[in-house]
Amino acid sequence: MHTQTPLNIPLLNVKNVSWGIGNKTILKKINLKITTGKFVGLIGPNGAGKSSLLRCLYRFNKPSDGVVEFNNTDIWQLKSDEYAKKVAVVLQETPSQFNLSVFDVIALGLTPHKSLFSSVTNIDKQKITQAINTVGLADHSDQSFESLSGGEKQRALIARAIVQQPQLLIMDEPTSHLDVKYQIQVMELAKSLGVTVFASFHDLNLASAMCDELVVIKNGEITHTGTPSEVLTENMLGDVFGVCAQVNNHPQISKSGNSIPHITYFYGYE
């Protein structure tokens, strides 16, 4: 169904993108390539521009300068529902004070795929049920979305993204309010989908364990890119995050056989 992009052409290509509010520039000439099939993590201190950058990628922010290309096409040249068929997004927090059921929320993934007057077919229902089973919410599909716990909500939104059948999944700190167990669960779920993922992380050790590549952003500029072992160095942690830390190898190794860097922080800065 999805046309496979040749591996040498990036799925998403960010070229010289700048963006700001009023006179304040938040993103300064960002260049970035996301290759098909990779799980890429975006890390950086608070206020560095992580969310602003991601928002430029899912068309919430329109860059003041530069282009974002998806499969070699400027994303602002595409129709909004065309783009939504290719890129799904899971956000940090989703407000909902009205009682949509979990099933309704997951069914929203169909929105870009359905024309105005079409109804939900049996094939659609199968897709939705499958997605619900994949994220393990089968017992909750009748419940209201608001009654779910934080981890369950994020899993429901991932199920929505599954129904959307994207080539790229963007996640903006999807696990920042969750307990450790659910942080790992949600990220491993995203990884198991087999689509290209670009996600921002709060927890650097989680990013290190999950990602094939890491991108570091500071003050609206990209400072480091590479594999977790290349990026997560004691120098980088000092320069970008302002912490003193030691980087060892995690006792586990990743599925692809690489070692996973593990950060131990030191305390007592006063």
Added chain:
Amino acid sequence: MSAVNHRHSLALFISAAAALFSLFAALSFGAAETSLQDVLNSFLLSNEASFNTRIIFELRMPRTLLAFLAGSGLAIAGLILQTVTRNPLADPYLFGISSGASFGVVLLMALAGISAGFMLSAAALLGSLLAMSLLILIAGRQQSAQVESMLLAGVALSFLFSAFTSLLLYWSDPQAVAAILFWTLGSFSRAQWATLWLPLLVITLCTFVMLSFRRQLNAMLLGDESAITLGVRVQRFRVLMLVLSSLITAVLVAMCGGIGFVGLMVPHIVRFFISQGTIAGLLVTSLVGGTFMVWVDVLSRSLLKNQELPVGVITAAIGSVFFLSLLFFRKRRV
């Protein structure tokens, strides 16, 4: 999954049955003594031109139908506005539409001395369309914080028109003041077959468009940002929905005057029972709104002998009690 479907079909069935029964039963209430049997007779023996039959067909039927249309139109407009603004307090009157209508009516009365008839409805319609255009002119241009500017501009416009209305009233004679007061409180007594097509057409069309956009409406509930990622053109969509619900409100205010609280409370009642995210949810909201209004109209006709209570008084009284109990039960539930 199937349990939910079951509940939705059941809710739809019950509300449709209740609506049909109410439309029928309401015909037997009024100043003239008529029983359900009389109503049934007038339907079955249609060639019999008795006095009761004429009362039922020419007076009560258009009136009951208009009440039903008004209730369902206001309920669906309220639901749509609450959805696209994600504000549980939004309703068609919050956006200055009815103040615009009152202003139109008062202006006509003050300038031309006309206090009844078709011209009054036309003035009301023009007034509310003016309010709506101003609102869209202000809110439609906003790229960021559209919801906030929409709500604030609506409230500000509402106050602006009220101020002009009060000023005109201050200069009018007491008779005109009484006529205007009665008009703003709402009534279905002006209903007649000849003008019923307009609300029927507007409400049916707008409801149909809203039903076809139900996925986009649900997408809006999870926030603008989330809706954009699902391919919804949020700003344009919100303005379109505002126009549709304003049109419904404008037509209804012009024909029945100001009837508050239905648009606000019916969506909340329905939301207690079923998810609003389905076609059933939208249809049940409009059916419940219509049924509710039919009975409010019956109350207004029959509570006092030989006198009609303004509809707005009854809906507002029931509405406030409902809101207070909603607050009470919410506290206890959480």
